[in-house]
Amino acid sequence: MAPTKAPDSSRRSDRSRRAIHDAALALVGEVGYRRTTIEGIAARAGVGKQTIYRWWPSKAAVLMEAFLDLAGRAAEEAGPQSGDTAQGIPDTGDLTADLKLVLRATVDELNDPALEIPTRALTAEGIVDAQLGAEFVSKLLEPQLALYVTRLRAAQEAGHLRADADPRIALELLIGPLMHRWLLRTLPLTHAYADAIVDYTLGGLTPRP
Amino acid sequence: MAPTKAPDSSRRSDRSRRAIHDAALALVGEVGYRRTTIEGIAARAGVGKQTIYRWWPSKAAVLMEAFLDLAGRAAEEAGPQSGDTAQGIPDTGDLTADLKLVLRATVDELNDPALEIPTRALTAEGIVDAQLGAEFVSKLLEPQLALYVTRLRAAQEAGHLRADADPRIALELLIGPLMHRWLLRTLPLTHAYADAIVDYTLGGLTPRP
Numbered sequence: 023m024a025p026t027k028a029p030d031s032s033r034r035s036d037r038s039r040r041a042i043h044d045a046a047l048a049l050v051g052e053v054g055y056r057r058t059t060i061e062g063i064a065a066r067a068g069v070g071k072q073t074i075y076r077w078w079p080s081k082a083a084v085l086m087e088a089f090l091d092l093a094g095r096a097a098e099e100a101g102p103q104s105g106d107t108a109q110g111i112p113d114t115g116d117l118t119a120d121l122k123l124v125l126r127a128t129v130d131e132l133n134d135p136a137l138e139i140p141t142r143a144l145t146a147e148g149i150v151d152a153q154l155g156a157e158f159v160s161k162l163l164e165p166q167l168a169l170y171v172t173r174l175r176a177a178q179e180a181g182h183l184r185a186d187a188d189p190r191i192a193l194e195l196l197i198g199p200l201m202h203r204w205l206l207r208t209l210p211l212t213h214a215y216a217d218a219i220v221d222y223t224l225g226g227l228t229p230r231p
Numbered sequence: 232m233a234p235t236k237a238p239d240s241s242r243r244s245d246r247s248r249r250a251i252h253d254a255a256l257a258l259v260g261e262v263g264y265r266r267t268t269i270e271g272i273a274a275r276a277g278v279g280k281q282t283i284y285r286w287w288p289s290k291a292a293v294l295m296e297a298f299l300d301l302a303g304r305a306a307e308e309a310g311p312q313s314g315d316t317a318q319g320i321p322d323t324g325d326l327t328a329d330l331k332l333v334l335r336a337t338v339d340e341l342n343d344p345a346l347e348i349p350t351r352a353l354t355a356e357g358i359v360d361a362q363l364g365a366e367f368v369s370k371l372l373e374p375q376l377a378l379y380v381t382r383l384r385a386a387q388e389a390g391h392l393r394a395d396a397d398p399r400i401a402l403e404l405l406i407g408p409l410m411h412r413w414l415l416r417t418l419p420l421t422h423a424y425a426d427a428i429v430d431y432t433l434g435g436l437t438p439r440p
Contacts, residue, residue, distance in 0.1 A: 054359065117437075142358050142359050143359055145358060145414075145415075146355040146356070146358040146359045147355070148415065149351050149354060149355040149358070149414050149415075150263065150351050150352055150355045152416065155415065155416055156416065158415075159415055159416065159417055163415065163417065164417070167417075181438065182437060182438075183436055183437060183438075184434075184435075184436055184437065184438050184439075185438075187431060187436050188427070190418075191408075191424070191427050191428075191431065192431060192436050194408040194411060194412065194417075194428075195404055195407075195408055195428070195431055195432060195436070197408075197411065198404075198407035198408030198409070198410070198411035198412070199400075199403040199404055199406075199407030199408070200407070201407070201411050202403060202406065202407035202410050202411060203403065203407070205354075205358050205414070206354075206357065206358075206364065206367075206368055206372065207361065207364055207365065207368065208368055208372065208373070208376075208403075209399075215400070218397070218400050219400075219403075219404070222396060222400065222401060222404055222432075223404060223431075223432070223435070223436055224435060224436050224437045225393075225435045225437065226393075226432070226433060226434045226435020226436070226437075226439075227392055227393055227396050227401055227404075227432055227433050227435070228326075228391065228392060228393065228433045228434065228435075229390065229391075229392075229393050229394075230393075230435075230439060230440075231439075231440070
């Protein structure tokens with residue numbers, strides 16, 4: 023998305039870009055999506071609004087990129103053993119362990135205020151604004167969900183997942199309860215809960231012979 | 232919540248109350264929770280704003296009651312065979328069939344624009360406003376979830392559900408995916424999806440011997 027630029031201006035551009043991302047996330051967390059404006063982001067980032075207009079076509083585009091940047095940074099900080107999905111879901115051959123690792127990491131991310139507050143603001147707006155919601159889902163959510171599909175298909179090939187289960191539906195049994203509890207704050211979102219979801223989903227609720 | 236009133240004013244009160252409910256739901260669907268005001272509801276319902284202030288302590292209280300009223304009416308229209316949870320979840324002895332009935336009815340409700348639009352507006356606001364969210368959950372959501380706990384405990388007693396499964400977590404495997412798909416509009420919310428959730432959740436995803 024960055025325009026071609028001379029090498030000596032590239033570091034300054036990266037700094038401005040990061041400042042704009044941070045300003046956009048802070049603002050959307052404070053005043054909500056609707057009241058966040060390009061002008062407000064520019065003022066907070068200490069750049070001219072023309073800088074933003076030159077790089078992004080819309081407020082939504084700034085925010086999408088800011089979220090991708092933030093998620094990438096969170097994953098880097100958490101390190102390669104964290105269940106970071108940026109490199110795909112690990113495949114150690116133990117489906118239960120791999121899914122618990124990833125769901126626990128997701129719990130940690132959702133409980134991190136730096137991610138939580140802007141994510142809530144954007145999700146809430148997507149719930150009432152179908153167009154923004156669709157963009158949010160296709161750019162931010164579906165790439166994550168695709169990683170589950172890949173891991174679940176591998177499990178099917180290894181005989182660890184029922185051959186007749188649709189991975190695209192199966193992943194919703196893992197992600198849906200987590201997001202539901204987080205969004206509606208019904209009960210605390212913990213590692214124990216992540217583990218229970220994986221155990222219940224894989225093992226099923228009816229008694230096994 | 233209704234004050235003591237003379238019998239001859241009671242029918243008029245009921246009409247006003249219903250008009251206020253309808254106005255509140257319509258308004259919150261159109262302009263969102265924050266921009267809905269007591270004055271706006273009064274104007275739309277054709278009553279004085281003092282009437283609303285006399286009956287309800289807050290905008291949130293009007294809306295909570297309006298949702299309960301709307302859900303009650305929807306359940307009445309759908310009839311007793313609809314999987315209406317107002318009378319509890321049916322217990323025919325067939326857990327799979329009973330859960331499919333209820334989840335299909337929930338799909339129908341969520342796809343009904345009269346319920347969908349105001350429910351989205353209130354849910355979105357609860358996601359960013361923790362206090363409103365908590366009120367929404369305790370008054371509207373938890374009473375519904377309690378019906379699942381009751382049905383799932385009965386299934387445990389009948390030996391149809393694993394004895395070591397926590398019904399409060401188990402129900403989230405049913406409700407979470409449904410709400411996730413509806414809120415984020417990832418894929419169509421259909422009866423087939425409701426059935427798949429029940430089958431996957433009860434049977435589990437790992438191969439059975």
